[in-house]
Amino acid sequence: MIDSKKLDPHFKFEVAKEMGKVNVTRCFACGTCTAGCPVRVIDSKYNPRKIIRMVLLGMREEVLSSDFIWLCSTCYTCYDRCPQDVMLTSLMTTLRNIAVREGHVHPAFKEQARLVGSFGRLYEVEDFDNKKREKMGLPPVKKIHDEVVKLLEHDAKKEAES
Template sequence: MPEPLIDDQLDPSFRVQISQEKGGEKITRCFACATCTLSCPVRAVDDSFNPRRIIHLALLGAKQEVLESGFVWLCSSCYLCSERCPQDVSVTELMCAIRNIAVREGRIPAAYIAQLELLDKHGRLYEIGDFENKKRTKMGLPRVEEKREEVARILELVGATRYYRKEPAP
């Protein structure tokens, strides 16, 4: 049995932080009916993912547990829970809000760093160079040119380059 979470491990401001984050506004509406968990296709094959538990850990203030456990990254974003939630909590958007908080607090998964690097480098997740374009031409498809500059500029404007470029935070 894991140790119970007690007061000095809890951060009561976490629920406020989430409800002020885009997508997390409706977290306090949850009345714990478990419709999300019972609808969840990830949960159906993997017991370690339980959206209701994440919501209630967050409401309790178990910030460290929520952010460090990595559970929020398992959500497949299928939106089934969001469609069914009787309190319209928007659970999928809530998971995204917690992900955005986790990233800002230094817990960005390696896969997302790699994706940001690709977007910066190619403007897309996959390179399209001569090799790819040759194959496209053979199929009668038009050439596609990489337009990375403006995508890299967007990442700069939004302040996301600090997650993958080795530079001090702005």
């Protein structure tokens, strides 16, 4: 049941502003996104058309605190097929980014951000890895990219404060 008192009619504009595009308001609920979604076909808890409706209705808290916004596999099928150019994959990224700022980050993505913020790459490279590479005739890779660590240090600071 939707409680109309809890709806935030401004949410869709907040999302549009964050995206830099108003495309989400163009959705006419045809369901092309959901029909072609490779995640939806396996688990109905991820349903892009429903997520768009929830955004347009202003179900801000339900959307941002949900598990389902983390389930988009970013395949861009809906993005390419949407007849109203809603740019769904970007919309899902936008929802995730807003959710993160409100403390709803999924642990898998939190860990990815921590690794990239610490090393400038997704996997920590050990001496062992470079030795292995040398044996294969491959050049070594840099273990830590200080420049990237510096560029992302504002995130680490925010994380420490929270």
